[in-house]
Amino acid sequence: MGTRCRSEAAPAPGVVHSVNPVAPTCRRAMRPIKLLGPIVLAAVVAGMTQSVPPRPLTDLRICGDPYNMPFSNDREEGFENKIAHVVAQDLNATVINYWWPERRGFLRNSILAGFCDVLINVPVGLDPVATTKAYYRSTYYFVYRTDRGLNLHSLDDTLLKHLKIGVNMIGYDYTNTPPAHALGSRGVVGLVGFGNFLNPDPKADHPQDIVDAVAKDSIDVAIVWGPKAGYWVKREAVPLTMVPLPDSDAVSGMPFAFDMAMGVRHRDKALKAQLDSVIDRRRGEIVAILRDYSVPMLEPHP
Known part of the structure; x- marks a missing residue:
């Protein structure tokens, strides 16, 4: 056992x-x-x-x-x-x-x-x-390169429709994460997904991949769960900015912050x-x- x-x-x-x-x-x-x-x-x-x-x-x-x-x-x-x-x-x-x-x-x-x-x-x-x-208690964060000059504070920012956005696709309830739902509610599609929840191999992907993609300019911005964002952002050689999402989203009804x-x-x-x-x-x-x-x-x- x-x-x-x-x-x-x-x-x-x-x-x-x-x-x-x-x-x-x-x-x-x-x-x-x-x-x-x-x-x-x-x-x-x-x-x-x-x-x-x-x-x-x-x-x-x-x-x-x-x-x-x-x-x-x-x-x-x-x-x-x-x-x-x-x-x-x-x-x-x-x-x-x-x-x-x-x-x-x-x-x-x-x-x-x-x-x-x-x-x-x-x-x-x-x-x-x-x-x-x-x-x-923590929440999700925007993560983007500091040298890009972005100033994102809300999912309602129209600039998001013109950016390549990375999200982790699976959350704790085994569905898409709250930011993915919230962006979909706003018609923001074509997200770059990270994480392969269906693959049983724990090394099929790397936890830091989504933050690495921002640092390497493969995507413009990522929306990442706070503990993962804070840890991996600190370990990147390129300066990255973290901006918290609010506790919840009025459009989709999704919570972003969790105890x-x-x-x-x-x-x-x-x-x-x-x-x-x-x-x-x-x-x-x-x-x-x-x-x-x-x-x-x-x-x-x-």
């Missing part, structure tokens, strides 16, 4: 185990089902009628993309990886990473399948999971409560990590 066998020596808190979903490192010993069946069934029935008391965490099983900076990667260089370790340290637990690319089927093949328990960075209210209290939180399965109420408490206790450290990754943050939504 993608977890560490109990026969292994338990590592100290903060030690990382990475799990390959294709080649699990170990398998648990099978016990006689006839002996355990009635006990397991009784426990399941009891669980349907009464709440389960919180149990101490020994493994903090994190769902992550192995190739999606600045969010996460399999070398644990992303801000989600760093935040996961803050959470694990607070809970005296061990981080175990379960890697699955954020492509079609990501939730179905990771947290909803039971291979991992926590998503570190999801929008508040993401339907398939239960979300914790928010720990930051971001952690996600768990709906039934994992005790785990959600633990994560809420960690966010309260360690908010300063979490925000400091986000700043280290140049994540542009808005005031939290009331």
